[in-house]
Amino acid sequence: MAEASPHPAGAPSREPLLDKEFLARIERLSLLSRATLTGRMRGGRRSRRRGFSTEFADHRDYVPGDDIRYLDWNIYGRLDRLFIKLFEEEEDLTVCILVDCSRSMAFGEPNKFRYARQVAAALSYIALGTEDRVGIYPFDRTMRAPFPPVRGRRNAMRLISWLGDLEAGAGTGLLESLTSFASAAPARGMVILISDLLDPAGYKDALRTIAGRRTDVHLIHLLSPDEIEPVVAGDLRLVDAEDGETIEVSVGGRILEAYRRTVDEFRAGVQETCRRFDIQPLFTSTGTPFDELVLGYLRARQIIG
Amino acid sequence: MTWLTPSMAWFGLLIPAVLILWFLKMKRRDVEISSTLLWAMVLDDKRVNSPFQRFRKSLLLLLQLLVIILATLALMQPEKQGEIVAGRVHLLLLDVSASMAVTEGGSTRFDRAQALAKQRIENMGAGESAVIIAFDHGARAVTPVTDDRGELRRALEVLEPGVSATRIGPAIELAVSIGERQNDAVAVIYSDGNFEAWEGKLISLPLEYEPVGTGTENAGITSLSARPELGAEGGLRIFVEVRNPGVEPAAGTLSLHLGDVPVRVAEHEGIEPGGRWSHTFEIKGDGGGGGGDVLEVLWEPRDGDALAADDRAWIVVEPPSTVTLWQVGPPNFALDDALAVLPHTHVHTLTPEAAKERLAARDVDLPDLIIWDRTAPDEMPRGPAHLFLGALPPGVWDPEPPLVERPPIISWDQEHPLNRFVRYSSLDGEIPEGWVLPDLPHSKALLDSRGGALIRTFRTESSEGIVVGFDAMRTRWPLQTSFPFFLQAAVAYLGRSVETVEGIRPGELIAIEGGSGVESYRVTDPAGRTREIKASADGWFRSAETDQLGLFSIAWHDAKVVDETGKPFEWARIVPVSLLSLAESSITPQGKISIAGGELTEASANRTLARKVFWPWLLALAVIFLMGEWYFYHRR
Numbered sequence: 034m035a036e037a038s039p040h041p042a043g044a045p046s047r048e049p050l051l052d053k054e055f056l057a058r059i060e061r062l063s064l065l066s067r068a069t070l071t072g073r074m075r076g077g078r079r080s081r082r083r084g085f086s087t088e089f090a091d092h093r094d095y096v097p098g099d100d101i102r103y104l105d106w107n108i109y110g111r112l113d114r115l116f117i118k119l120f121e122e123e124e125d126l127t128v129c130i131l132v133d134c135s136r137s138m139a140f141g142e143p144n145k146f147r148y149a150r151q152v153a154a155a156l157s158y159i160a161l162g163t164e165d166r167v168g169i170y171p172f173d174r175t176m177r178a179p180f181p182p183v184r185g186r187r188n189a190m191r192l193i194s195w196l197g198d199l200e201a202g203a204g205t206g207l208l209e210s211l212t213s214f215a216s217a218a219p220a221r222g223m224v225i226l227i228s229d230l231l232d233p234a235g236y237k238d239a240l241r242t243i244a245g246r247r248t249d250v251h252l253i254h255l256l257s258p259d260e261i262e263p264v265v266a267g268d269l270r271l272v273d274a275e276d277g278e279t280i281e282v283s284v285g286g287r288i289l290e291a292y293r294r295t296v297d298e299f300r301a302g303v304q305e306t307c308r309r310f311d312i313q314p315l316f317t318s319t320g321t322p323f324d325e326l327v328l329g330y331l332r333a334r335q336i337i338g
Numbered sequence: 339m340t341w342l343t344p345s346m347a348w349f350g351l352l353i354p355a356v357l358i359l360w361f362l363k364m365k366r367r368d369v370e371i372s373s374t375l376l377w378a379m380v381l382d383d384k385r386v387n388s389p390f391q392r393f394r395k396s397l398l399l400l401l402q403l404l405v406i407i408l409a410t411l412a413l414m415q416p417e418k419q420g421e422i423v424a425g426r427v428h429l430l431l432l433d434v435s436a437s438m439a440v441t442e443g444g445s446t447r448f449d450r451a452q453a454l455a456k457q458r459i460e461n462m463g464a465g466e467s468a469v470i471i472a473f474d475h476g477a478r479a480v481t482p483v484t485d486d487r488g489e490l491r492r493a494l495e496v497l498e499p500g501v502s503a504t505r506i507g508p509a510i511e512l513a514v515s516i517g518e519r520q521n522d523a524v525a526v527i528y529s530d531g532n533f534e535a536w537e538g539k540l541i542s543l544p545l546e547y548e549p550v551g552t553g554t555e556n557a558g559i560t561s562l563s564a565r566p567e568l569g570a571e572g573g574l575r576i577f578v579e580v581r582n583p584g585v586e587p588a589a590g591t592l593s594l595h596l597g598d599v600p601v602r603v604a605e606h607e608g609i610e611p612g613g614r615w616s617h618t619f620e621i622k623g624d625g626g627g628g629g630g631d632v633l634e635v636l637w638e639p640r641d642g643d644a645l646a647a648d649d650r651a652w653i654v655v656e657p658p659s660t661v662t663l664w665q666v667g668p669p670n671f672a673l674d675d676a677l678a679v680l681p682h683t684h685v686h687t688l689t690p691e692a693a694k695e696r697l698a699a700r701d702v703d704l705p706d707l708i709i710w711d712r713t714a715p716d717e718m719p720r721g722p723a724h725l726f727l728g729a730l731p732p733g734v735w736d737p738e739p740p741l742v743e744r745p746p747i748i749s750w751d752q753e754h755p756l757n758r759f760v761r762y763s764s765l766d767g768e769i770p771e772g773w774v775l776p777d778l779p780h781s782k783a784l785l786d787s788r789g790g791a792l793i794r795t796f797r798t799e800s801s802e803g804i805v806v807g808f809d810a811m812r813t814r815w816p817l818q819t820s821f822p823f824f825l826q827a828a829v830a831y832l833g834r835s836v837e838t839v840e841g842i843r844p845g846e847l848i849a850i851e852g853g854s855g856v857e858s859y860r861v862t863d864p865a866g867r868t869r870e871i872k873a874s875a876d877g878w879f880r881s882a883e884t885d886q887l888g889l890f891s892i893a894w895h896d897a898k899v900v901d902e903t904g905k906p907f908e909w910a911r912i913v914p915v916s917l918l919s920l921a922e923s924s925i926t927p928q929g930k931i932s933i934a935g936g937e938l939t940e941a942s943a944n945r946t947l948a949r950k951v952f953w954p955w956l957l958a959l960a961v962i963f964l965m966g967e968w969y970f971y972h973r974r
Contacts, residue, residue, distance in 0.1 A: 136372075137373045139372075140371070141372065145372075229372070229373075231372060231376070233375055257372070260372060268366045269367050269368075270366040270368045270369070271369055271374050271377050272368055272369065272374075273371065273373055273374040274373070275372075278374050280374045280378060280381060281366055288380065291380045292376065292377065295380045296376060299376060299379070
């Protein structure tokens with residue numbers, strides 16, 4: 034339970050999200066997308082679009098208007114037909130990081146909201162280092178004002194500082210928020226959702242909205258250790274931090290066992306949903322040290338490399 | 339399982355009361371959490387959020403319910419049911435008779451009984467109490483009914499076996515009288531079981547029997563008596579019986595002591611198991627037993643035996659005195675001659691009229707014996723003994739016994755001292771006619787004819803004597819030697835020319851009529867302790883404090899009776915106390931005893947010992963659970 038949260042109201046901490054030592058360790062990392070994606074500018078990332086880079090990709094028939102510099106004269110000599118050499122075009126990647134700023138994120142020890150912002154900051158820093166475009170999209174009941182996509186590491190500190198100033202808000206509106214995001218977000222790119230998905234309205238429809246064939250979507254499902262393994266007992270009245278709903282429960286071993294089973298089933302449901310919508314889930318808790326998550330789990334999952 | 343107070347089950351209604359209070363009092367702690375989403379999903383599962391689940395999860399409620407259940411059960415007082423329902427008041431009956439002094443394995447049977455009783459006292463639960471009853475020939479409660487274990491232990495420790503025989507009856511009666519005043523009593527008998535079966539009325543008091551003892555070998559004196567020798571030289575015949583109730587032959591020496599001097603010795607090489615040795619010592623007049631003497635019989639088993647109390651017995655021979663007798667009737671030369679040769683006898687011959695006049699006189703000295711020869715008084719005078727020859731005592735038989743002509747003689751009691759030297763066979767068919775004397779209480783036939791007794795002793799409230807129911811002068815009997823022997827025996831028997839005091843059993847009453855002028859008696863017990871005991875209002879001495887083997891000496895004087903110097907005349911009497919009990923000499927412990935028609939065995943004792951009272955344990959558990967509830971409440 035998050036009753037001991039140092040920032041129950043989601044107030045920003047004065048402590049920087051990332052220290053210099055950690056930044057140095059992720060200097061050379063880059064985000065790995067499962068597919069090459071279309072960007073607005075040529076960046077340091079291969080695109081499925083055939084373009085004009087040095088990496089040969091394929092041939093196609095010549096059509097009038099094609100740049101004759103890419104005609105493959107060797108094939109023309111052998112087959113007497115004109116083919117255009119196609120090269121993989123290096124494009125920039127738009128990375129959209131959605132951060133759940135609902136009040137439920139402001140619980141846990143370590144605090145889930147700070148943990149989420151740290152992850153977002155680290156991923157942003159990595160992406161900006163590879164000339165990818167990074168945008169931060171906070172939400173609670175609805176989408177809040179985003180940090181618009183920027184490129185270049187020169188924007189990294191500004192972005193991190195902006196993240197540090199974020200505050201946890203009210204309740205969770207996953208569907209409304211993500212629907213709003215999907216309508217305005219780039220059609221291609223990488224979407225990373227950091228949330229506890231604790232929305233009474235459910236998470237499935239919300240996840241559906243951000244899933245797409247041309248979007249590489251990742252979910253970092255974040256819970257606190259108290260939420261996974263509650264340390265409570267006795268006759269309790271549980272008060273929902275977001276909407277004030279109460280539940281009376283007499284907690285004993287059997288109840289706790291049922292709770293653990295419910296958490297497992299909840300996570301299994303999320304995983305199944307992600308599988309259906311081609312979303313890459315990562316289940317973690319704030320009990321996992323932040324740097325271990327970034328340098329260990331995310332690299333192992335080939336989200337970064 | 340039985341419940342002594344099942345009505346206490348109503349106490350169990352506290353259980354629903356506690357459940358109601360539980361629901362009412364349930365206070366929940368507010369805890370703010372990130373989201374109730376997951377908890378709501380948990381509670382959607384009705385299985386884990388049912389009311390019963392709540393109960394299961396509430397250790398405190400569980401403990402509280404357990405406390406109530408256990409307390410309810412304790413109040414209902416469950417007990418394991420046995421064949422005999424034992425109680426909370428233990429009546430501990432300890433046998434302190436002589437046989438309990440038998441030493442086995444370094445300790446006495448009484449030591450073992452003490453240990454068992456002590457164990458019982460130690461095992462008493464809360465609310466239980468006990469009383470200790472010591473019994474031998476009688477019974478006495480040595481403590482009140484108390485739960486003070488210290489008092490019970492102290493009373494137990496001062497008890498020790500005595501020298502008396504055992505009678506279980508008084509102990510049972512005392513236990514019943516105490517037990518009737520208690521709600522739930524049980525009597526436990528600690529004994530070797532060597533006493534006669536008690537056939538009293540059926541009792542409702544539960545009984546247990548704890549037999550003690552293992553040994554079987556013991557032989558002892560069980561009978562001692564003396565009869566004056568009726569021969570011309572006088573003397574005594576002392577009959578001694580030694581019984582061997584053991585399972586091995588018993589050899590030993592029997593000796594007769596006059597004072598401290600052994601005067602007769604006899605040996606037996608082996609009394610058979612279960613058998614007896616009857617031996618007679620004969621002492622002539624000058625050889626001891628002449629009078630005022632104490633004779634001690636001592637049995638010395640060759641291999642020793644377990645009980646010493648039955649190896650000694652005493653008898654006292656009072657000094658012979660001159661018998662004064664009146665011979666009343668017509669002249670009778672045969673009778674005169676026979677009486678003339680009797681020693682220590684002073685005879686006054688009187689006519690019936692003269693006798694009547696003397697008896698009517700107030701200040702006449704009555705004789706020891708009156709011989710009514712073919713005559714009888716109008717009324718039986720009190721005091722003297724009587725010998726009726728050919729006459730009937732007035733008022734003894736009503737109606738008068740029938741006369742039978744020439745009654746045929748059938749038999750006579752040859753064992754009776756009166757018949758020792760008498761042969762009646764010559765009288766068969768020689769008696770012209772005689773009264774056939776019907777049986778009476780305290781009467782014994784000495785000569786039997788076909789129609790009934792012709793010679794018979796009698797005893798009434800005011801007199802005793804012998805009746806010869808035919809006129810001997812009309813037969814040839816006076817001419818035979820048996821006639822003077824009969825007369826001599828009759829005079830000795832009725833005139834008490836030699837009196838033996840065979841004594842009493844331990845615990846029996848000594849009663850002496852000293853006279854109306856006696857104020858006190860001086861009693862010296864066998865241990866040599868002398869006490870002054872006040873006489874009763876009528877001048878009697880009565881005492882049952884005879885729990886010692888040996889000789890009690892009682893001396894007194896009557897202020898109204900003085901000697902020629904004017905001093906009060908001193909009297910003394912010696913009363914021997916001997917065990918003489920076959921039951922006590924039979925030391926083989928009895929596995930079963932008979933009480934009021936029912937049998938108690940060691941096995942039944944075991945069954946009742948298996949009885950358990952559970953309420954203290956239930957109460958203790960309830961207290962433990964209560965403490966646990968308190969602990970968990972504060973820990974939470």
